[in-house]
Amino acid sequence: MTTSRFSEIPGASARHRCGLTLDTILASGIESAGENQIITDGGMDLSYRDFGVRVRQLGHALMQQGIKAESRVAVMERDTHRYLEAYFAVPMLGATLMTVNIRLSLEQIRYTLEHSKTELIIAAAEFLPMLEQVYQGADSIPPIVVIGHAPTALPFAGEYEALLAEADASFVFPAVDEDAVATHFYTTGTTGLPKGVTYTHRQLVAHTLAVGFAFGTTDDYQSFRRNDVYMPLTPMFHVHAWGLPYVATLLGVKQVYPGRYEPSEIIRLVRTENVTFSHCVPTIMQMLLAEAEKNGTKLPGWKVIIGGSAMSPALAKRAMASDIQVFAAYGMSETCPVISFSRTTAAEAKANPEKMCRVGHAIPLTELKIHHPQESAAQRRGELVARCAWLTDAYFDDPHMTAQLWRDGYLHTGDVAVQDDDGAFHIVDRTKDIIKTGGEWLSSLDLEACIAEHAAVEEVAVVAKPHEKWGERPCAFVKPRNPDMDPETLFSEIRNALRTRIEEGKLPPYAIPDEIHLVDMLPRTSVGKLNKKALREQLNTD
């Protein structure tokens, strides 16, 4: 007998084929947490063991509501222990957790609830007025489990705590296949409808192990270990808070859930609960720094991953001045999300903040590489592509967009990157924003950074305009600090400053924009990202 497959091994059927499923993360966490607790709702605390009981109660309560394998259960809630309960209980039923992005437009929220075929919604009372608007005129509305108390005309399935109190604390979850879809959420861009992204148990567990391995074994400056105290500062509806609550639970560390984000309350929690590990987007870090600086508060021993969009070296230095240990990680909604981070020590971070603002090195078991289209091979830059065991399989029910995401066996990030001499990657631009001029690639982000250095510039966006001879040429949209400033003077100063940058070798010689436009404000998408598509359309219709 030379066979090598499980099912063909004699006697193998007697064993338990242990899948990579989320219930094993919860069980390990409870086993190893000891006295550690989950702090939530502004002071309440919950032991891991009690948390485990509540997960069983929620599982039983949802089953009583008719939730079964492959049902979609949507959640609209602030960052609390209840959201974490849903992170486990819903997938452990074999059902799928749909995390609703409450910052989308009403129309988009309705689209995502309907497109995902949501069968039940768990919603905090504060979101009921929003849901009433979302479902205005709807023929069919899913039943709603309400967290808290508020009158509503929506179909009411019960109050969250009341349902848990009635549920069976010794409920046993069914066996779930590791390839069952555990989570489902939507990502939006500048074009088209929100796209559904899903993850299986196996993908989430593999991500949890690899991320835990990466941050466990790295330098103390940026480590996440059993002696840490965790608080998420990326909303739990956003790519399951970057997957870190699963890592925290597997570690069995003390966890702090901040509820609705209030800068002063967050700073207070970091200090009083001795929070040591968090993660957020640059905007949140800016908000927290403004609060901390106002009061001269230092936050030593607080390690914070910055992701979502690029951290500037200026922000990194500012955070370090408040004793915060920041560093960048990289990923997308489609990558679970973490696939790389800037490995650094405290000394390196201080000496060279630019380095720890990069995409950095791939985490274990992840392949990152630059996809070289013919035209840019000589420049060592191209689209960053990835491959590992926790990338989303496909956009939900959208083969057309999926075919753009997955090409040649790699997930295409849509980011243009360069690999530095030390093997770390850094992002140059979005593929759709890079300016292809005379056979060369010009980074709109590089050009924006140089223009933004001018003291009179408040905001700037650079986009490509089609050009007969060169293919494309850069055009800039500038919002001045002083709206009364003479445009021609400003434009001339900007061009002179760019010439200096070209002489210094910081920009290529063909970087001076053909056009500079003065604007009152720059267009943004519903989630606050710069809408370059609108600017390109504006140029084309001029």
Add this chain to the structure above:
Amino acid sequence: MTTSRFSEIPGASARHRCGLTLDTILASGIESAGENQIITDGGMDLSYRDFGVRVRQLGHALMQQGIKAESRVAVMERDTHRYLEAYFAVPMLGATLMTVNIRLSLEQIRYTLEHSKTELIIAAAEFLPMLEQVYQGADSIPPIVVIGHAPTALPFAGEYEALLAEADASFVFPAVDEDAVATHFYTTGTTGLPKGVTYTHRQLVAHTLAVGFAFGTTDDYQSFRRNDVYMPLTPMFHVHAWGLPYVATLLGVKQVYPGRYEPSEIIRLVRTENVTFSHCVPTIMQMLLAEAEKNGTKLPGWKVIIGGSAMSPALAKRAMASDIQVFAAYGMSETCPVISFSRTTAAEAKANPEKMCRVGHAIPLTELKIHHPQESAAQRRGELVARCAWLTDAYFDDPHMTAQLWRDGYLHTGDVAVQDDDGAFHIVDRTKDIIKTGGEWLSSLDLEACIAEHAAVEEVAVVAKPHEKWGERPCAFVKPRNPDMDPETLFSEIRNALRTRIEEGKLPPYAIPDEIHLVDMLPRTSVGKLNKKALREQLNTD
């Protein structure tokens, strides 16, 4: 569409389904190793990148030899970079690495080579005389790739380095399914033939991630991280050196391979190469301590996992006196092997060495529990059983023994354990060695430990003898330090000492052995373990 399976998601076929395969460990290691090297053969060093090239060359050379998916390739070699090359190259071909236990009898070695259907052997020249004896009179002998040079009458397939030199350094390994069997070796007990144990790529990768997560995120006292230097001190044929070379490679740390174990050379390597992380059985640690103590050598900063058999608190204290950071881990050939370890800080280890000699707590994603047969439920002790994603599926081609290993969906360890108040487990005895007397369980190990405290006792073994009234009663076999000692005096002193232990509550009242026998030596198995089966047979034939 509410489907949740990969193959049913529209467009999903465009993506690469990334398996948990060993090639991803090697690729991540090379990517993250930087300047770290693999030190081997008493001074030679190899960059990770060069190591990767040699793995490709070995893969190509083996393919040229006719090795393909599901072929078994056996290795007989000391702990060197060549063994590590085989750890990757053989499984990455879809073939299976058979690690030959060179300490077995010639007859057992031949059995394991034939039972595994080995198609090719890679053997160091020093093992050729052994192989000639193994295959004396054999009809068919697999071809042998020889490491080094020596004349032989065995079928010669080429010299290892010569084959690599001829091979294609740009060889691309085929895609391998994560459920393909990667490794195969044999475990021996006191009864029957050696039993074949196999692991798939998926099991080895899951073990690597979970072990890396566990030792990465634990206290500095016992951590294994990117800044460590690794040296195995468990032979690479023994459960793939406890799987730690795969963890070390994924970390990209400097690795030191000691070749043949020589205490003075090992101590020298620890000091000159700044080794910080190793693992060994208690016997090896004793040997190294004798060497270190002889020269008054301290080994600060050296973390060493002790496993294979129980570490005594005395050994723990002795190792700590030489500044070595020891702690126990637990597992078996059938568990990949690591499934638990004694979590400890330096302060706890010093204050309470007993605690870090225990089986301890399960590593992430592992379930450990006590299986309570009716008779012992009240005693909180019973057989330790386990479940996780990296336990062996089955004994190779042995459904009978597999049915004993896997029962009720759990792997049965054959160890009797107790769970302490802090949740950690400790081993009381082997299930087959525990003495069932008057409906109670008596640990032969506890009794042996108490008898061994007597200054006149060199070695002791306690086994059960059938008893009409009590079911079983304990009998002791004692080897005295001084062979001329009067037996009756010794027996009387031992019984008195045991009565004191009973009064202190350290032993139950029924623990005094019915019989004590004086012996010149205790019987041992081929791998040096105490052979209690032989002692029980001796009692029954008396």
